[in-house]
Every structure is written in C-alpha cells, then in structure tokens.
Amino acid sequence: MSDDHLEDAFIAECRRQGFQPNQNVMREAATILAGATLTHGLITLPSKGSISPADLARSLRAAMPESFDGVEDRPDSKPTVNLTESMRRELEAHPSKRALPSDWQTVRSKATGVTAEHLAERERHWK
Structure with missing residues (x-):
C-alpha cells in the first residue's frame, strides 16, 4: 500500500477524533510511515512492529499538541451539507x-x- 493511503487513513482518524493535523505533524507522520504497510487495520512499521491509526494519531497528538487544531476551530470547516x-x-x-x-x-x-x-x-x- 502506498504512503498516500496510510497518510489518508491517518488524517481520517485524526478528524474522527476531532482534530486536524497541520503540516508539521504530516511531515512527522510521513517520516514514521515511510515503508509501512496497512494490514487488517494495523500499520506495520518496518522493524518496529504494528500500531493502529488511532494509536498513531493519539501518540503524535501527545508529542506535538501545538501542531493540531480542533476540527470545529478551523475557519474553513463547514457543516457537511449536500x-x-x-x-x-x-x-x-x-x-x-x-x-x-x-x-x-x-x-x-x-x-x-x-x-x-x-x-x-x-x-x-x-x-
């Protein structure tokens, strides 16, 4: 699976948890996810084991809290409407x-x- 799918899964999980990662977090996530694969809902990191997208999102949020915005705090976030x-x-x-x-x-x-x-x-x- 390509890194784009992993990054999309990471962003989706962050939004599900109610926050939006900025470019610093995405750069760090891309570094962590390099060479990783997504299998059965777990991200397998080369020579480091596996982690769920939810745990990765929580881990990066704990390490870099200033690099996340609440989804509702973003000026460009709008209610989902048809x-x-x-x-x-x-x-x-x-x-x-x-x-x-x-x-x-x-x-x-x-x-x-x-x-x-x-x-x-x-x-x-x-x-």
Missing part, C-alpha cells in the same frame, strides 16, 4: 430574472413560421 440541496435552497430564496439577449428583437423580427412560434414560446417562458 451541496445540491444547499444550492437549491439558495436559488429558491433568491430567484433571479435573466434579461433577454441583446439581439433578441433583431433575431425575432427576422423569424417566420415554426421558428417564430418557438421564439414566441421561449419569450413567454423566459426566466
């Missing part, structure tokens, strides 16, 4: 009217037959 639902609520709260294209009247005056009917329908339902 983005499309959030966008739908925003659109319903602030409907916008679009103006017809600037050349609409010119195009409309030249249209005849079915095209003119379609343009008239589009104009009636323009938002």
Whole structure:
C-alpha cells in the first residue's frame, strides 16, 4: 500500500477524533510511515512492529499538541451539507430574472413560421 493511503487513513482518524493535523505533524507522520504497510487495520512499521491509526494519531497528538487544531476551530470547516440541496435552497430564496439577449428583437423580427412560434414560446417562458 502506498504512503498516500496510510497518510489518508491517518488524517481520517485524526478528524474522527476531532482534530486536524497541520503540516508539521504530516511531515512527522510521513517520516514514521515511510515503508509501512496497512494490514487488517494495523500499520506495520518496518522493524518496529504494528500500531493502529488511532494509536498513531493519539501518540503524535501527545508529542506535538501545538501542531493540531480542533476540527470545529478551523475557519474553513463547514457543516457537511449536500451541496445540491444547499444550492437549491439558495436559488429558491433568491430567484433571479435573466434579461433577454441583446439581439433578441433583431433575431425575432427576422423569424417566420415554426421558428417564430418557438421564439414566441421561449419569450413567454423566459426566466
């Protein structure tokens, strides 16, 4: 398993425990995890034995407490919300009217037959 998967597992465990590691902790974790493998939920460190991601996170937090932020303390942390639902609520709260294209009247005056009917329908339902 690559180091990226191990680091992702470490970050996920830190967040599960309610804190966010900074770059200093990630550099230290990368050093520790070099050459390690993840098997059956345990990180096997070369010539050092095994440790769980939870224990690694607790160990580094105890050794470097100043290098962790609480997840809720981070300015960029936002509540988990379905983005499309959030966008739908925003659109319903602030409907916008679009103006017809600037050349609409010119195009409309030249249209005849079915095209003119379609343009008239589009104009009636323009938002």
